[in-house]
Amino acid sequence: MSEGTEFFTIGQLARRTGLPVRTIRFWSDIGVVPPAGRSSGGYRLYDAEAVARLDLVQTLRELGFGLDIVREVLCRNTTVAQVAETHVSALDAEIRTLRLRRAVLSTVAKRGSTIEEALLMHRLARLSAQERQQIIDDFVDRAFAGVAPGAPALGIADNMRRVNADLPDDPAPEQVDAWMELAELVADEDFQRRVRQMVVAGGEVDRPESDLDHTSVLEHVGRALEEGIAPDSAEGRAVLDRVVAPGTPAAERERLVEQIETFTDVRVERYWQLLGVINGRPPFPSAVPVFEWLIAALRAGGGS
Structure with a gap:
């Protein structure tokens, strides 16, 4: 050991760094912070470099690095930047x-x-x-x-x-x-x-297409629902006439009812609502009550 160099015992090092004696002794045992020498009484002595290494080890440990990684860094087998990049991914x-x-x-x-x-x-x-x-x-x-x-x-x-x-x-x-x-x-x-x-x-290619205007249905029937108009009332008949031609034959009306019933399902609509929530989209109002009202109005209207 060089004369004039300041050395510290483990106890002094612990007081200087704020680390427990047992932690410094363990780190020293595994070679992370080796002693610079020993006293005449056989006690470990550490120099100023040990103080700096302890500060670095403590910092790396607080950042979540394992002692095996710390040893690699101190031995220059890897860089702090490389280790940090790996840990960022793991932390993410x-x-x-x-x-x-x-x-x-x-x-x-x-x-x-x-x-x-x-x-x-x-x-x-x-x-x-x-x-x-x-x-x-x-x-x-x-x-x-x-x-x-x-x-x-x-x-x-x-x-x-x-x-x-x-x-x-x-x-x-x-x-x-x-x-x-x-x-x-x-x-x-x-x-x-x-x-x-x-x-x-x-997928039925021979299925007749409906002339039903969905935008018109949502507008007129939606308003009827808001106003509490019953589908089997005179007011309901007037609403129905705005979305289905008044002279539509009974058979065509029945076919229209069957078609609407086939493609109106609250759970299917719920499927798309749930996907909207998962994707952070604003909720959309349910259209099922509108078409259920229309079905009831068509059945109440008969063939006239």
């Missing part, structure tokens, strides 16, 4: 996990979920983006299986696949709740059969 993944866990817990608390529901939510939420999308793709494949190439229904299938069904990195509780409901919905066999029924009906 951890942050996404924590945010998702927080959102799931908020949903569990809001819904008053049972243990089984909480486990299901946690399991579904932990699926990868690819796995979550696969759930939707499998549902679409089942619903549209066997549809003829070039059929209009295949365009709907493509749209259903293109709409993002994945949760954002920082999901709000309502987005987690929407994803859980969506996963339960597409797994429901009754819902699958209902969508399949609509797909098959939509």
Whole structure:
């Protein structure tokens, strides 16, 4: 040891750095902060470089680096920048996990979920983006299986696949709740059969097309609903005449009723509403009550 160099015992080093003696001794034992020498009594002695190394080790440890990585940095086998880049990616993944866990817990608390529901939510939420999308793709494949190439229904299938069904990195509780409901919905066999029924009906090339103007229906029937007009009343008949030609034969009206019933389903509409919530889009009002009112008015109107 050079004369004139200031040396410190482990106790002095601990007081100088604020680190526990046992921590410094452990780091010294594994070679992260080796002693500069020993006293005549055999005690470890450390120099000013040890103080600097301890400060660096403490900083790296507070940043979350393991001692094996710290040793690599101190031995110049890797750089702090390289290690930091790796840790940023790891921390990003951890942050996404924590945010998702927080959102799931908020949903569990809001819904008053049972243990089984909480486990299901946690399991579904932990699926990868690819796995979550696969759930939707499998549902679409089942619903549209066997549809003829070039059929209009295949365009709907493509749209259903293109709409993002994945949760954002920082999901709000309502987005987690929407994803859980969506996963339960597409797994429901009754819902699958209902969508399949609509797909098959939509693919019938000889099905007559309706002259129904949906924009007009939403405008006039929507206003009737707001005003509380009954579909079987005189006012209701007047509203109906604005969207369906008054002279439409009874058979055509019945065909129109069947067509509207086939393509009006609150759960199918809910499917698109849930996807909207997951994608952060503003909610859209339900159109199902409008068409249910129209069905009732058509049946009440008879053939006249």
